[in-house]
Amino acid sequence: MKGYMLIGGEKVFKDREIEILFPYDNSVVGTIPDGDEKDAELAVGVALKGFEKMKELTAYDRYSILLKAARILANRSYEIAELLTKEVGKTIKESMGEVGRAVNTLTLSAEEAKRIAGEEVSFDAAPGIKGKVGFYRRVPIGVIGCITPFNFPLNLTCHKVGPALAAGNSVVIKPSENTSLVVIKLAEILIEAGFPPEAVNVVTGYGEKIGDAIVRDERVRMITFTGSVETGKIIMSRGGLKKYAMELGSNAGVYIDEDQHENLDVVAEKVCRGGFALAGQVCISVQRVFVHDSLFDKFIEKAVNFTGTLKVGNPIDESVDMGPVIDVRAADRIMEWIEEAASAGARIMCGGRRVADTVIEPTIVVDVPENVRLFTGEVFGPVIAVNRVSGVEEAIEKVNLSKYGLQAGIFTGDLKAAFKFADKVEAGGIMINEIPTFRVDQMPYGGMKESGIGREGPSFAIEEMTEIKTICFDVGL
Structure with a gap:
């Protein structure tokens, strides 16, 4: 299977390729492009346009598209599970379980798209303030970089991308070089379901090149990462002023x-x-x-x-x-x-x-x-x-x-x-x-100490992937 990057809905091939091997016997499952900094820069630029298009979608639109994506994924369960087994090496039973969970994660994300809300702010609770009323609302932050691991490449990508899209953001996904093919399939399903092609981008390659370029790009407003403590620390040291959600190591x-x-x-x-x-x-x-x-x-x-x-x-x-x-x-x-x-x-x-x-x-x-x-x-x-x-x-x-x-x-x-x-x-x-x-x-999932910061679970991830905007009216009361 010859893989490709997906940027703005277009398939991008490269002369330099990385082989994806079946962990059990090292047979070749397929190839992916060995992307570089220019590919990352292009994808982020396209994602900015995608963010503008996401603004045109209502909460109900985002709900409907995510729900449709969940149905498409469910209908292709065994095909996707076979690819998971070949890329990850997990048993076919485990792969079918992951596909089922990914369908659920997208469905939960769809439901949360309708629940993003703010509340009234009591300005007159401050001394001497009269005639002010207002509220705050949660708004999307922009382009989110999603760096995903090899072990649950489908469901853990859904845990990043589902809430990001539900909240109205656009994404650039950098999957593990070991397990990129199934992530590209997921991105295609999301676009098929109705998201703007510019809003769902996948770039492939090694973390030190393409992942680092996404992290350093100032146009990326948040990085959500699952991986090692060491890599998490590097990301936070290089990414600068942006939001982070980090699910790192454990020895439970x-x-x-x-x-x-x-x-x-x-x-x-x-x-x-x-x-x-x-x-x-x-x-x-x-x-x-x-x-x-x-x-x-x-x-x-x-x-x-x-x-x-x-x-x-x-x-x-x-x-x-x-x-x-x-x-x-x-x-x-x-x-x-x-x-x-x-x-x-x-x-x-x-x-x-x-x-x-x-x-x-x-x-x-x-x-x-x-x-x-x-x-x-x-x-x-x-x-x-x-x-x-x-x-x-x-x-x-x-x-x-x-x-x-x-x-x-x-x-x-x-x-x-x-x-x-x-x-x-x-x-x-x-x-x-x-x-x-x-x-x-659906539960809040994340760690203390060096196991990370932030929480996954669609409703909790959306809190990380939105910003609060406060709106105040002087109504002269």
Whole structure:
């Protein structure tokens, strides 16, 4: 499949191309243009014209177009899911799930287009003020740069583009060079549904060239980014005076309390599914598990037994539960982290082996030292680190031993323990009797500490993607 950039509805090809590979066997899925600064500048210029055209659309127009785009996407579910599996390496079941969520995200964004409102301002609440009435309204900010990741290229792009368009902005999308083809398909669907072609632009290539040019462009009024902490910091240092929404790293922690004896089978399965979904390449994958001393051995036994039932292999096979990681470089790093932890005294209870270049067995490691990268960093691979703790107080302390704070979870029947955990853990989302991997698309989603700033979820993203304009009348009362 020969890919192209989409600028103002026109297909843009380049002599220089980047191959997109199927992570499972490195076969070529297609190519995309290797864009440069001039392509980014062109796309931003076109998006400015698109913003002017977006101003002509009513809230109902934007609602209707987004709803139509959701229907088109739903009708093409399997085609898009197959492309997702080939680009990302996620199983076909996971890909169908992502398409379903993307349809929902666009639908939620459509509904929010009708709800963007302000309210009256009580000017006469200030001393000595009479005869002034007015209100504020939320208005679109202009061109938004959307830099999207490889792991959920469809739904996470919808989480940026859906609210941006719902609010009346135009967008320039820079997808991951690993997973650009499905994003181009999404942009074409949005234009087919009725958005001005100039309002939905996709530029492809490497972040250091084309992404950097979008970030530095003063005409871009906001950057919404999902990716690493390091890249997020670079973006904010180079972008200058504009708005930012940053969904960055995580190493989500979950605590299993001492009263979970009867629920341990269910809890162990949930934890493992949360750690191994998409081969652990989910921002809120379960990575660090803290188990009460009294349950530790039983939990490990049940988790290892469940992990042994998972089928690993070619993600196109509908019977496969877990596929590859995105590329060989990622697999090399994950194996290095496992080996580092083992050398420092951790024990590998299952997995820990490389089945193929990009396929790593789902791995459970116990007694992980707190100074190794498997504990401190974001592994973004199929590895769960399990340590024992004496109770909820120690669990809170251990979960907070992280520069990240995206989501965390606790399994307990003790209401006081649940509230204490929710109050004391430094994370943007706390899941009670659920894994931290849980997310629905309408909830506010984002992190504390180095996990980022701002929130996703269509209604919350729209707040980030609009500005407040205050209007005051002197009516001489």
